[in-house]
Amino acid sequence: MSAIDIEHELTIWMTDDIPTRMFYAGRRWRITDTPTRLIHSIWDQPTDGHALYGWRFQATDEDGDTYVFDVYRQEAGWHVHHTYC
Numbered sequence: 001m002s003a004i005d006i007e008h009e010l011t012i013w014m015t016d017d018i019p020t021r022m023f024y025a026g027r028r029w030r031i032t033d034t035p036t037r038l039i040h041s042i043w044d045q046p047t048d049g050h051a052l053y054g055w056r057f058q059a060t061d062e063d064g065d066t067y068v069f070d071v072y073r074q075e076a077g078w079h080v081h082h083t084y085c
Contacts, residue, residue: 010078012071019055019071024080029059038070054081 008025021068022029054072068084 008080010071012078019057022059022069022078023085024069024072027061029061031057031060032066034062038072 009023011023012019013021019035021031027028028078035055038044040055052072056068056070058066058068060066066085069080070082072081073079
């Protein structure tokens, strides 16, 4: 498996501070499992002294495609760290 770095616009909607929906790579996604909170110690990228936190969750788009996403939040907004299919 190879890694490709492509930055897409990501918007996440939360309910009670838990991700429930997102818009990513031009597609609408519905979170279809219970998201797991990720802490900074699992990230392999520098945090520049800022707290880094995120979520891992499964999401399904309108076509029925399902992926697992690791997302994190920094000052500039939400970013996808990894996607698994």
